[in-house]
Amino acid sequence: MRCKKCLHEIGPEELRCPYCGAENSYAVQHQKNMKRFKKDYKKTRNEVIRSAQSTRGLATRAAILIVLIIGCIIMTIVTSLNYVDPDPREVNRRDAERHVDEYVSEAEEFLKRGEYTEFVSFMYAHDLNNIARDKTDHLVSVSYVAQEYYECIQLMEEIILRSTDPDYFDGLDTDIRNFCMYVDGFYEVLEVQRNRKKSEKYHAYMDDMDAELRAAMRTYFSMDDRELEEFLSKSEAQKAVILEGILRHE
Amino acid sequence: MNKMLKVILDILIVVACLVFLALTINMVGSFKYANREKEDPIETERSVFEYELRHKSYGEVMNTYYVKRMYNFEPQAGMEDIYNVAEYAHAAFMSRVYAEKGDDRMSESNALRMETVRNRLGDYAYTADEVDEVIRNAP
Numbered sequence: 001m002r003c004k005k006c007l008h009e010i011g012p013e014e015l016r017c018p019y020c021g022a023e024n025s026y027a028v029q030h031q032k033n034m035k036r037f038k039k040d041y042k043k044t045r046n047e048v049i050r051s052a053q054s055t056r057g058l059a060t061r062a063a064i065l066i067v068l069i070i071g072c073i074i075m076t077i078v079t080s081l082n083y084v085d086p087d088p089r090e091v092n093r094r095d096a097e098r099h100v101d102e103y104v105s106e107a108e109e110f111l112k113r114g115e116y117t118e119f120v121s122f123m124y125a126h127d128l129n130n131i132a133r134d135k136t137d138h139l140v141s142v143s144y145v146a147q148e149y150y151e152c153i154q155l156m157e158e159i160i161l162r163s164t165d166p167d168y169f170d171g172l173d174t175d176i177r178n179f180c181m182y183v184d185g186f187y188e189v190l191e192v193q194r195n196r197k198k199s200e201k202y203h204a205y206m207d208d209m210d211a212e213l214r215a216a217m218r219t220y221f222s223m224d225d226r227e228l229e230e231f232l233s234k235s236e237a238q239k240a241v242i243l244e245g246i247l248r249h250e
Numbered sequence: 251m252n253k254m255l256k257v258i259l260d261i262l263i264v265v266a267c268l269v270f271l272a273l274t275i276n277m278v279g280s281f282k283y284a285n286r287e288k289e290d291p292i293e294t295e296r297s298v299f300e301y302e303l304r305h306k307s308y309g310e311v312m313n314t315y316y317v318k319r320m321y322n323f324e325p326q327a328g329m330e331d332i333y334n335v336a337e338y339a340h341a342a343f344m345s346r347v348y349a350e351k352g353d354d355r356m357s358e359s360n361a362l363r364m365e366t367v368r369n370r371l372g373d374y375a376y377t378a379d380e381v382d383e384v385i386r387n388a389p
Contacts (some may be wrong), residue, residue, distance in 0.1 A: 014297070033355040053253055061259035068266035082280035088321060095280050114356055117340070125323035144303040156342050160388045161381065163307035175309075216343075222389050246389060 001026070014185040031095065089127060100135050103128055107139065111205050114194070120150040141199030142206060147207040148186035153216065155179040160220050172247065180239040186213065187232065221246050265376075292328035294358050308339050308381055315340075335377045338367045342378075342385045 003010050005022035015027050075152055096103055103126050110119035123129055123143060128136050132189055160177045193199050199206075218228055221243065258296045295314065301311045315336030318329065325333040341364045349356040 058252060058259065061256060061263060064261060065263050065266055068263065068270050072273055075277045079273070079277045079280040082277075082284040092321070094294065114353075115357075117316075121319040122323055124320040139259050141320055150316075151302075153343075154312065156311045157340060158309035160343065161308035161312060161339055161384055163305045163309070164304075165305040165307070168305040168307055211351055212347055216347045219346045219350045219387050 031222075062094055066098060069110070071073070092125060093096070093127045096128060097131055100128070100132045104139070111116060111142065111202070114205075114208060116146050116209050117150050117153055120146045138198075138201075139195040141196055142202035144189050145193050145206045148182060148189050149213060151182040152179065152186055152213055155182060156220060158214055176240050176243045176247065180236045180243065183213070183232070183239070184216075184236055186210075281363065292326065295332065296328060299335075303335075303377065306380060306384075307334075308377070311336050312339055331372075331374055334367055334370050334379075335374055336365060338371065338378050339381045341367060342381050346385060346388075 001010060001012050002008065003020060003022055006020040008017065008019040010017050010019075010024060010046060013030070014024055015031070018024055035136070070222055072160070077236040103122070107119055107122050107128060109115070110122060120143070123139070123146075128139070129143060131196060155175050155178055155205075160170065161180065162170075162172060162175070189209060194203060194206060213214075214228060218225070221231075223231060232237060234242065295318075299311065299314070302308075302314075311332065314332060318325075318332070322329075341360055345357065345360050345364065347361055369377065371378055
């Protein structure tokens with residue numbers, strides 16, 4: 001740059017012209033600005049350091065707290081997974097979902113062969129009552145009747161095949177009570193399901209189960225047709241008393 | 251303000267540490283539970299089965315069979331004898347039902363089934379005779 005007075009070349013940082021001694025106003029202003037910038041810089045730097053020092057503790061504490069919370073969540077998840085016992089039916093359920101068509105056909109074969117207890121066991125074991133309802137919906141009505149039939153036959157078998165050993169636990173009273181409850185349940189469900197038009201195709205199976213149950217009661221409770229009808233018309237408690245009389249005094 | 255926040259955070263950290271400690275103990279317990287020695291259910295079932303046969307409680311054998319079949323339609327390894335004995339007992343029970351009902355078709359297929367299952371009984375063939383006697387003499 002040039003001196004304003006003598007127009008000689010001078011450096012931009014020279015405060016006075018070395019030739020004429022005139023003041024270099026640009027250099028003077030620059031020096032003032034630099035002093036001010038340095039002062040502002042120091043002030044800002046001190047403020048930042050002060051602020052950082054005052055919040056440093058907070059950030060550390062917050063980080064520790066977040067780590068502890070995450071640790072607690074992970075441990076809760078691991079603990080809950082350890083306490084869950086595997087569902088034994090899960091394997092069967094997945095298998096049934098893959099082969100639902102095949103299993104539904106097999107269930108219907110049991111019905112056609114008149115193997116009603118096998119039908120119910122098969123439906124339960126493969127959870128066909130719950131999975132793929134659109135494919136098993138047509139079996140719902142006959143399933144309800146078959147389940148009650150299944151309970152009645154199971155209880156009759158337990159009653160007839162019970163131990164006569166006097167040292168063995170005698171559960172006859174409970175079995176009789178349960179049988180009376182289930183036989184009433186069977187006829188209630190049968191009446192409801194027979195009135196459903198959707199289940200017309202399966203009415204023959206329902207009637208067959210009814211016939212078998214009646215035959216079983218006539219055979220094993222020593223009843224003729226009239227006695228059986230009278231027995232079925234009684235209340236649950238009255239039925240139990242009749243059966244106690246038959247089975248305890250055999 | 252910052253001091254107050256620091257105090258609050260300190261309290262929360264102490265509480266979180268206590269909870270962390272409790273959860274750690276709980277988690278160790280959960281691993282012990284997951285790796286616990288489990289009883290062999292098949293061995294238990296067989297032991298109960300033998301006891302029931304000693305007392306000729308075929309009704310209880312049927313009960314076990316029906317319950318197990320709700321989970322496993324085919325017998326698991328070690329449960330074959332229980333299933334065979336129960337199947338024979340069920341077939342024997344139903345034989346009189348079909349006879350009373352007059353259903354020749356079912357009577358015939360049931361008789362065949364009884365023979366097939368009887369041949370599978372092996373060491374437990376004696377149970378077929380006992381069941382036949384009970385069914386024959388019932389009620």
